[in-house]
Amino acid sequence: MVTHTPHPQPLRLSIRTAAINSPMTIPSHIPKELTACPDCDLLLQTAQLDHHLEGRCPRCNAVLWHSAKHTDTISFAAAISGLILFYPAVTLPILKFTMVGQHGSNSLLGGIYSMWLEQERMLAVLILLCSLVAPLMHLVLTAVVCLSIRLNHFPRHFPLWLKYKCWMQSWNMLEVYAMGIIVAYVKMMHDGEVTISGGTFCVSALLLCIILCSQYFHEEQAWQHWEKNKPT
Numbered sequence: 001m002v003t004h005t006p007h008p009q010p011l012r013l014s015i016r017t018a019a020i021n022s023p024m025t026i027p028s029h030i031p032k033e034l035t036a037c038p039d040c041d042l043l044l045q046t047a048q049l050d051h052h053l054e055g056r057c058p059r060c061n062a063v064l065w066h067s068a069k070h071t072d073t074i075s076f077a078a079a080i081s082g083l084i085l086f087y088p089a090v091t092l093p094i095l096k097f098t099m100v101g102q103h104g105s106n107s108l109l110g111g112i113y114s115m116w117l118e119q120e121r122m123l124a125v126l127i128l129l130c131s132l133v134a135p136l137m138h139l140v141l142t143a144v145v146c147l148s149i150r151l152n153h154f155p156r157h158f159p160l161w162l163k164y165k166c167w168m169q170s171w172n173m174l175e176v177y178a179m180g181i182i183v184a185y186v187k188m189m190h191d192g193e194v195t196i197s198g199g200t201f202c203v204s205a206l207l208l209c210i211i212l213c214s215q216y217f218h219e220e221q222a223w224q225h226w227e228k229n230k231p232t
Contacts, residue, residue, distance in 0.1 A: 075217040076146035082139040082209030089206040092199035130173040141165035142213045
């Protein structure tokens with residue numbers, strides 16, 4: 001059960017006052033029975049048994065924690081599948097087109113190289129980072145973090161892996177490139193013959209794996225595993 005804390009403000013004031021009066025800054029320790037809403041910052045009083053169910057904020061209905069089981073297994077499987085699909089997704093032709101007797105095809109990596117040759121280097125670097133580097137690092141770090149949780153082995157660099165994983169997730173914009181593929185297909189289909197190649201299916205499957213990694217990976221549960229098993 002999630003209940004509203006009667007007087008959360010005095011707790012914040014007491015923490016701030018103690019930090020000011022102390023000769024050296026000491027990090028405050030908020031009790032584990034208190035949970036702050038990530039959307040409206042409402043301070044809630046919870047019990048340890050509440051985390052076996054899905055918790056929502058009574059004020060804004062935001063999800064506080066998830067009750068799904070085996071989420072690390074789904075995220076790990078999606079990350080491994082995405083890593084397998086990554087190379088064919090960026091190298092195989094996405095669209096093949098025929099216009100006025102001329103044939104051509106393009107791939108994700110080939111499109112970046114073409115922009116670089118056409119002196120659109122800033123745009124090429126931006127697409128390289130957001131469509132290749134960020135998705136690859138997101139998948140790698142998700143696989144490493146989930147593998148550490150499954151093996152119950154937490155190296156000292158686990159918090160950095162988790163932070164960089166969440167940071168790379170925010171820079172992952174492969175879906176923007178996928179929307180560009182759809183727009184190009186719609187515009188070119190009236191001017192010539194356009195066929196969908198194997199790279200399109202690989203990019204679609206890769207995008208699905210990235211979505212599963214984002215939806216089924218719960219950062220709070222990963223931090224809880226770290227707190228219970230971190231090396232001394």
